[in-house]
Amino acid sequence: MDEETAGTGLATSRYTFRVPLADGYALYHASTGSVLHMQGEDADELTALLSGPRAVIPPGALGPTLTARLRRTGFLVESGFDELAVVRERYWNARGNAPVVLLVTTTMDCNLGCYYCYESRSGDALNVNDVEGLVAVARDRLARQGKRSLHIDWYGGEPLMNLAFMEQASAALQEFCASEGVAYHASVVSNGTRWPDDLAVFVSRHRIRQVQISFDGLQANHDRRRRYRPGYRGPEDTSSFDQALRLVDGLLQHTRVDVRYNADHGNAGDLRGFIELAGRRGWFGAPHRCVLTVAKLSAYSDRSAFLRPHELTPGEFEELQELAKRLLPEKAQDDQDIVQGFPHPKTSVCGALAPDSAVIGADGLEYRCGLQVGEPHRAVGRLPVRRNLPLLHAGPSPAPGEGEWWDAFDPTTLPTCSRCSFLPVCWGGCPKRHLDDSPADIANEGRYWRVNLPAQIAAGFGERAQEGFAFSETDQFRD
Structure with a gap:
């Protein structure tokens, strides 16, 4: 018996996946991010063993050199090793190390009436x-943890509809950060129709390093879906599409722009033409980076259940994503979880799970998730100044127990996620899906990884996954 297989013995890892390549197989480990290319006459049998149901490896069965390599890369572990505990520790470390981000909803008001908008469009707005x-x-x-960086995400409604508050709050926050030696930067989520003309000065004054602008297809679809609400159209407001295009043109001279393409059955056919239009306007060769992301219009809460009939199926949405990947230059694709061409285990969490972050609603309430803004029963707190006001003036009361749910959320303890071999690259997907108890959406998350992870692994080797190849539910759940 060699020292590599001495003691408790070795077993195959539950987080190993194999993908057939033109020559041999790719082995991918979802928890370590390790990738191996296995070739030769024993490759089929060996990779099937390593990526199959948990199996104990007899001492000396694989030889010392191969055994050492497989241990080092995570494909073999000591038979008593708790792999789930490693994922859990990484998850909680990511939550604790998350940066401080405040998503500030300046107003619930908006000049556009998008058909899919689930916001209340109330008169709520933050003030001086x-x-x-x-x-x-x-x-x-x-x-709380002595962090030295603050990021503000200006949000709405349309955040620039309350420009007076944004100007005062931005100046005050920057002054505070400068006095404390804290780094400051900001981003804006906007419909692109209410920006000042002096973009360079505005971006610099507010330290904006990223702007998200959404589109709903080419002009006919976009303008039909994003109509001006009664009383909100100005003499210059002939087309929300044209205004947003011109804004992206200008912003890319000064900061990064994330273009979000909101897709459903009605505008899926516009995607190719929209990407071509963006290319002709020079967005992908501008001084600052332009990233284009296809987003599926979905029912994120009971308030938006009316969207269900318009939603793309998982397969239809994946086809759109694949089209975008083929048409877009690499630097215009947002592959933040792909490292050196391969999917990387998650090391960050969404802001809703970051204990030092917060979402401030236009109603003065504090939320954990931006999708919950305007739902007082989901609030977890109230702005400090409003805490001291009579309830009549302070607004609605936060919901008891809501914050505790977010604080305790841990996908590694959930009945389905804890058994899932995609867990290290997924972490349960959107936690709001779990809060809302949406089994169909959670199941779709698993389907996404079964279909797309093989394609991502093969792409890392410069290949396309075999037509129709996908992981099975047996690959996903290995009890």
């Missing part, structure tokens, strides 16, 4: 009296 409370939230979150 809320600036002090916002700075207090930033101070508190930074002090």
Whole structure:
């Protein structure tokens, strides 16, 4: 018996996947991110063993050199080793190390009436009296773990519909950060129709390093879906599409722009033409990076259940994503979880799970998820200044127990996710899906990885996955 297989013995890892290549097989480990190319007459049998049901490897069965390599890369583990515990530790470390991000909803008002919008479009808006409370939230979150960087995400409604508050709050937050030696930067989520003309000065003044602008297809579809609400159209507002195009043209001279293409059955056919239009306008060769992401219009809550009939099926959406991947230059694709061409185990969490981050609603309430803004029963707190006001003036009360759910959320303890071999690259997907108890959406997350992970692994080797190849539910769940 050699020292590599001495002691408790070795077993195959539950997080190993294999993908057939033109010559041999790719082995991918979802928890370590390791990838091996196995070739030769024993490759089929060996990779099937390593990626199949958990199996104990007899001492000396694979030889010392191969055994050592497979142990080092995670494909073999000690038979008593708790792999799930490693994923759990990484998950909680990511939550604790997440940066401080405040998503600030300046107003629920918006000049456009998008057919899929689930927001209340109420008159709620933050005002000058809320600036002090916002700075207090930033101070508190930074002090909790001594973090030295603050990111503000201006959100709405349309955030620039409350430009006066944004100007005052931005100045106050920057002044506070400068006094504390804290790095400051910001981003904006906008419909692209209410920006000032002095883009360079505006971006610099507010330290904006990223802007998200959404489109709903080419002009006919976009303008039909994003109509101006009664009383909100100005003399210059002939087309929300044209305004957004011109804004992206200008912003790319000064900062990164993330273009979000909202896709459903009605505009899926516009995607190719829209990407071609973006290319002709020079977006992908601009001084600053332009990233184009295809987003599926979905029913994220009961308020948006009306979207169900318009949703693309998982297969239809994946075809759109594949089309975008083929047409877009590499730098215009947002593959943040792909490292050196291969999917990488997750090391970050969404802002809703970051304990030092917060979402500030236009109603003065604090939420954990931006998709919950305007749902008082989902609130977890209130701006400090408003805490001291009579309830009549402070607004609705936060919901008891909501914050505790977010604090405790751990996909490694959930009945389905804890058994899933995609867990290290997925972490359960959107946690709001779990909060809303949406089995269909959670199941679709698994389907996404069964279909797309093989394609991502093969692409890392410069190949396309075999036609129709996908992982099975047996590959996903290996009890």
